Amino acid sequence: MKLNERSVAHYATCDSPADHAGFLRQRVERHHHHGHHATSYQRRWFVLKGNLLFYFEERDSREPLGLVVLEGCTVELCEAAEEFAFAIRFDDAGAKACVLVADGQAAMEAWVKALSRASFDYMRLVVRELEKQLEEACKSLAACRKSPRRSGSGRKRHLSNPALGPVQEKPAALENGYCTWGSGGEPATPRCAEPASPAPSLPLPESPVSPETACFSKLHNWYGQEIALLRREWLQRQHRGHL
Amino acid sequence: MRYNERELLCLARQPAEKAAEILMRVPKKGSGLKRRLVKLVVNFLFYFRTDEAEPIGALLLEHCRITKEEENVFSISFIEEPERKYCFECDSEEQCQEWIEALKRASYEFMRRSLIFYRNEIQKMTGKDPLEQYGISEEARFQLATRKQ
Secondary structure, three states, X not given: OEEOHHHHHHHHHOOOOOOEEEEEEEEEEXXXXXXXXXXXXXXXXXXXXXXXXXXXXXXXXXXXXXXXXXXXXXEEEOOOOXXXXXXXXXXXXXXXXXXXXXXXXXXXXXXXXXHXXXXXXXXXXXXXXXXXHHHXXXXXXXXXXXXXXXXXXXXXXXOOOXXXXXXXXXXXXXXXXXXXXXXXXXXXXXXXXXXXXXXXXXXXXXXXXXXOOOOHHHHHHHHHHHHHHHHHHHHHHXXXXXX | OEEOHHHHHHHHOOOOOEEEEEEEXXXXXXXXXXXXXXXXXXXXXXXXXXXXXXXXXXXXXXXXXEEEOOOOEEEEEEOOEEEEXXXXXXXXXXXXXXXXXXXXXXXXXXXXXXXXXXXXXXXXHHOOOOOHHHOOOOOHHHOOOOOOO
């Protein structure tokens, strides 16, 4: 299967920040004739970006040696012969686990934590949760200010909308996901604090509708209950992702 | 560059964010428009021959640019090679717009920016960091500033 390897390698080495990086020893199995195989550990420089784990021969290598796509996998501590070993195991039965060895306890724990939160779904979960929270914060703010203007325009706001105006002058090409970290790549925003502007109607059909509350404390209470439930679910997910 | 192809093939079989049969042209000399099953799963776009179970290829959708070309057509190109375009001709302008919107939001980096934006906004409005209650406010992946490695 083809992959846009040049672009992937570029993503690996460009200066967008990594979510975690460091030296790890990677278990490598070499198969010789007569079914004999040798296990060795190769020290490599690992860089985690999003749901992709890249590894390089050296810290300053120009190109990655390889890539591990971190979807459909779990990260566990590993009773290998080596201390501070952990494994990335794939849901796909029969797939070989990727066994890695850290330099120490703290490094191992940091890697396991970072890798178990690397999946796209996890990020999506957090984004959706914050979207809801922002929507609720806007609503409660509007309610508190008893704004004469209701948020009834129903205008959809996407994160990529750069302007508040009815017609967006978008350039023909909008870059997707390219972060110019130096100059601050935040998408422009509708300002929820202004009573004049409607609360963002976020394009997620599955967001629960918050109960009709005129009173901030009621909203706060309901909000708190939902958070408690979500926290429980999250801890369960984390637990699954860990050991 | 090595990669866990097996896992990528497994990912290609997962439920898609979006899937359709679309005419596609790869940026290779002499290649024409071919009907492909195009499937968006997380930040990968897989493309299959319409009668095959295994994809011909996958595009990682990070640092890419989605451009509206002529009617019904959009293209995907990558930051470091903007002239090399993967072209897609849809059945309708509506389908074309839907794909453009979906692909623009498909990258991990886009989600990260959204998250940082929301976090910031909520903090401004409520004075509280929404990630604190989940114990993840210090996670590198949620930080705005350039992170140390």
